[in-house]
Amino acid sequence: MFVILGALLALTFMMAFSSKASAHGYVEGPKSRALLCAEGTNKDCGAIVYEPQSLEGPGNFPSAGVADGKIASAGGAFPKLDEQSATRWAKVPMTSGANTFTWKLTAAHATDKWDYYITKEDWDPNSPLKRSDLELFCSIDDGGKRPGFSVSHNCVVPERTGYHVILAYWEVFDTANAFYNVIDANFDGGFVEPEEPGEPDPEEPGIDDIPVWSPSSVYLQGDRVSYNGAIYEAKWWTQNDKPGESQVWLLVEGEESGNNDNDNTNINAWDSSKVYLSGDQVQYNGIVYEAQWWTQGETPGDSSVWKIVN
Incomplete structure (x- = not known):
């Protein structure tokens, strides 16, 4: 009885982890609260230090989505992030006006939109973050496109001075979920005028x-x-x-x-019972596949977690 119960609990955990791992991302510039936790600048953060890319919660914000007071934790999975005071978190220096926000995606997902909010001038930094504290200042509609693994948006941040919180919001297209990242910023009171866009740099x-x-x-x-x-x-x-x-x-x-792309002799055959991580390679039906994120039991060629390598 206990053996069966243990097996069911383990299976439930693995299924939950697999579902959670289907799409991930975090804001790396300016650095988000979660990323500064992972880097050790923010202290006493809880489990987010191991997975800053996992701040996923229900979407359709602000009409629906996560509850007030749980915005920073994407619904409460990482409750330490919801602690809010004027001195609780390290702050990144920012200037109002033209800014670039960059996401690092560890699993790209078809995207509905990207929204950016900032706290109003009269917000209370010593109270839990809520919808009424925020105003939308930038929105990018992707219309279901699948992004690359690095996504940057040029936005004009409203004039602010001192400590404010920015909410970077990534709404997924083909699920009901979204990703929530907050940025603790200290504004210097200046303003950078946006420039006309130049020609993109063609070099990788x-x-x-x-x-x-x-x-x-x-x-x-x-x-x-x-x-x-x-x-x-x-x-x-x-x-x-x-x-x-x-x-x-x-x-x-x-x-x-020693790992030649044309030499498949050292690549193991896919095993349905084995757990594979991002970058692991397997052979299946004479084709070499590479896992794009955590997976178990998903057949190469039938699941988007696997990409063809050779």
Whole structure:
């Protein structure tokens, strides 16, 4: 009886984790409250330090969505984030006017829209964050498009001075959920006039544009580093794990270290009972697939979690 009950509990946990892992993202610039928790700048944050990309809650905000007082935690899954006072959180320096907001997506998802809100000038920083504290200042309609793994939006932030909270809101297109990220900002009282958009830079970032791996830095899923002439991407949260020597790092460019794209002999066959993480590769029906996020039991070729590599 106890064995069966334990198995059912384990299965329930795994199903919940798999569902939660279907789409993830966080604001990396300006750094969100959750990201500063993961980096150790914010203290006493709870479990969000391991998964700042998981602030997912019901969508259709502000007419529906998460409850007042639980906006920062996306509904209460990470309750520490809802603690609110004038001094509780580290603040990023900002200037009103033209600003760029950048999301790091660890699992891209078809998108309805991106909205950005800021607290009103008379808001109370010592009370839990609520809808009536916020005003919308920027909205981008994606109409169901699937974004890349880095998304940037140029917005004009209203004039503010001192401490204010920005809510960055990502509404998913094909589910009822959305992602909520708050940014604690200290405004200097200035204003940056928006410029006319210039021609985009056609060049892809090269190895010189990617930071060199440091054993003292915290890396999150999707972060890229250069090490010994190669580029690696983190498959999950890591610190001190050396690229090329730990399975947390996925080689994306450079010397293959024995892993040739045309040589499939070292790639294991897909196993329906095995848990796979982002970057893991398998063989199935003569084709090599790579997992884009956490998965178990989803057949390569039948599920979007798997992409064809070779």
